[in-house]
Amino acid sequence: MQDSELDGVIDLIGDARIVAIGENNHHIHEFGVIRHRLLRRLRAKGFSTLGFESGFAEGAKVDAWLRGGAGDVAEIGRDGFTFGLGDSPEMHEMLSWLRSQDIRYSGLDVPGSGGSPLNALAAIDSPLARQAIEATAPYSALNSALVPYDKLSETATAVLTELRDSLDDPREIHLATGALRLDTYLKEIGAMMAGKPIAGASRDQYMAETVQYLDQGQKIVLMIHNGHLQRVPFQIMPGHTVPSAGSYLSERYGDEYFALALTGAGGTTTGLENDESARLGFRVYEQELGEPAEGSLEAELGAVDTVTDLKTSKATKIRHAHLWSEVEVSQAFDAAIQLANLRVSTAITAVNPSVRPSPPP
Known part of the structure; x- marks a missing residue:
């Protein structure tokens, strides 16, 4: 994605003070890269706090390291993040850059x-x-x-x-x-x-309570899943929705809150399976993404890299890992970045290079 297109995202964000940058699944190379590039731009605009979809309790180790504490980046990525979200080279690169910046870090999530x-x-x-x-x-x-x-x-x-x-x-x-x-x-x-x-x-x-705990009037970047940051409740099963972090934040902050979805038209994504021998009790594996579903944002935008304001979107679903989340996209997100092709981070493929077929959407 061109620098000018990411500059366009900053223009769309405007005066928002709480900016949430999403992803449709974890451990995706392109999402890690795009988030880092956007964070650099937002830092230049005065954003001084980063909240991440990882344990609040564990995040103290990351914040201490960013302020000059002992340890290497791989160690901090392993011990300072939950769900294995600090293990990727994309995260290591972003953390290494953050260590040179005057930015406070906090996990947002339960321990x-x-x-x-x-x-x-x-x-x-x-x-x-x-x-x-x-x-x-x-x-x-x-x-x-x-x-x-x-x-x-x-x-x-x-x-x-x-x-x-x-x-x-x-x-x-x-x-x-x-x-x-x-x-x-x-x-x-x-x-x-x-x-x-x-x-x-x-x-x-x-997660929404943590944002409010952190908020002292400063500009805050959040990095959480699209399903957590959306402005409207999340549908966990047909006919049944629950509040999302973004629905709480939208209600509290209104136009000060900006919800940016990151998604992709094709490529590969990750799945999980229980593995009690693994460090966190689960194993992440790679699988192919199917074609965009009819009525989805991905189908509406096409297989291109693009930034779009979603005010006029007619889409009624968006990718959620290899499945689909039913939602009125124009109500759920302020803008979206669509990437033509996604790749699973090498942190995953190095461990499990085989690609599993995804089930039909």
Whole structure:
């Protein structure tokens, strides 16, 4: 994508103060590159905080490193990010550049790759935090797919609530809130697995709460999935939607919030499968993308690299990994970058070079 086209994105952003840059899936080379190029431009426009779709508790390691702390970039990428999102060469390049900049970093998300509150609770100096670690230990896991859902308990929820309500330090309160939101998120997943409707989306609620926690009037860049940043609720199944982080942020910030979707017409993307021998309990693999679905933004824009204002878009779906998310695109996003071809990051293909066929959309 040409520099002039990315400059056009900055023009579309205008005076927005909270700018969310999306992606339709994680571990995609082009998305990492485009996000970095946009971040450099936004830094020149006075943006001074980066919030990323990764654990808030873990993010303290990244922020300390960016301000001159010890360690190499691969170590910080591994230990300072959840869901393996700091492992790619694209992320390492962006982090290395950030270390030369006066930018504060924060994770936005619940702790422990969505499976364990330990990292959040261990950062709180309180006897109740130690009690909470013991109370949540029966269900804590590397990620949400491995959680023993029959071990979730009202006792753990009560201890987490008591901990949060006992604290005075704003950071510790937010850490405890993250552990509590994770507890609720796991209950939501358990309900969905049982075929029951849910009322909320606690991960998204926490990401929006983290933005508000960080906000002191400065300009903030967010890097989160398209489904999290969209301005309207996210459809998790036909006929059932839940609030997205972007729907909370849109309501709070209005035109100060800008939602930029990143998507692609073809190429390859990633999938996940459980692997308890892996560091985070899952393995990421590469798979082919199918043709754009009828009525999708990708079909509407065609197989080209392009930047578009979405006010007049008629699209009613957008890529979500190798599947499709039903949404009125013009209502969900302010603008989009479409890339003709996507490639999975070499951080993934080096581990698993085989390409798996994707299921039909």
